[in-house]
Amino acid sequence: MGDSLIRRDVQDGVATVTLASPQTLNALSTPMLMTLAETFAAIAIDDRVRVVILAAEGKAFSAGHDLKEMQSFRSASDGGEAQFHALFDRCADVMQQIAALPQPVIAQVQGVATAAGCQLACTCDLITASQTARFGVNGINLGLFCATPAVALTRRLAPGAAFELLTTGEFLSAERAHALGVVNRLASPDQLEAETLRLAATVASKDPAAIRLGKRAFQAQLGQPLREAYAVAGSLMVENVMLPDTAEGIQAFLDRRPQT
Template identity: 45%
Template sequence: MNPVDSTAAPLVLRCNANHVVTLTLNRPQARNALSTELIAALQAELDAIAMDTSLHVVVLAGAGSAFCAGHDLKEIRAAGYAPEYAEALFEACSQLMQRIVSLPQPVIARVQGIATAAGVQLVASCDLAIAADTARFATPGVNIGLFCSTPMVALSRNISPKHAMQMLLTGELMDAATALRFGLINTLVPAAELDAAVDHLANKIASKSRHTLTMGKAAFYRQAELPLAQAYDYAKDVMVTNLQIQDAQEGIGAFIDKRTPIWCHGANP
């Protein structure tokens, strides 16, 4: 067994500020490729954040010039393409993407450079995404004989089927303007303005009731899985429950009284 290098830099950097936590993938020398260890480190951070009621918004970023280049192909080759290794790797990655979706807090992708394969999967799994004009996106697995099947799950739930198939079948690198047109990202800004744009969006969301954000995010993904009539029945029940929460009553009162609401972030009246 190799000894643990206590001097090694953390695989995920964490910074908390004003109810917003930023997680930065920290393998810049590997373009933040999702090694087994990086997936585990990010999963652990998200699991801890899910339990922290002081945090309202998560920003996911990448260190260096790339956001995330997908899976670590060198690690995959070194493992001899073993089925047991591949099963564990792709299961862990799938659980990570589902953790982002199920996280109580909204997650914003901050994309400054390339996002390819599972890196696109990360962007598509986040609730929102802001990209610099230097960002590039691709699902290039088809170019190396390994179709981007797991990235396809998140991608096909974000953009139209024909746009998703275009990305998956061609493997071509597309610019941020095309990603915006496809609906993969919310906003495109000059690279020099990326941090300011992400901070503005994150702080704007973080200023809302945390309980309302959590309830709303969960309801959004749940209703999307249901037939229309069931979705309305479910959403109706969510609205009734939401109305009984103190923050909703405070917010309505503040709106009527023309004042700024004072959130308690979920306590019942």
């Protein structure tokens, strides 16, 4: 099930997880989701890993759920309702796993990212994209409002822009996605991997404890009322400033010397 669907490699503190099912446009089938869950669980406890890159083979980053698999559910006695619940719950679990991962995750989007594939990219902490990439949630064209991808979209886009994508089924070009802040770094197709690695190396060069605390603080305050957001962020900032490496970093800056 697992090894043929993804590849994983760790070099210089960067784990690269590659969706390797181009024949299905890297569809988020049940086996693919199970494999991603297993992979992220292993990365979460791998002390070598400071940053994760989520990449994909072929012309698509991911086309979303496997529609053939979904249609096969309908032969069940309940019309597939239980299996649909299981599939969408499994997908939501993977998205939450990415958000909870201690390391920042960079989606490297080389092609189309649609429906749950767009959800996957938008769930990642950072996105690099090829100039030929496209982002969309086109389920509405099939009569299906992409309610679960909307969770990730509304955390990445202004609500009005997200709702427009969800209700029109239209795609964002890479340039438009970059202008809207969905994409962090834009590159030509032949420079995408190098640009992603540069971003990953920059993040990996920072203090790992501070980065992990920072991601936890960032995720914890999202969507909170202002008072609660500051309470969460303040508590985690104290935790960060009390670290020995942080004390040394501040003192080195004040002393105008390199950190020891």
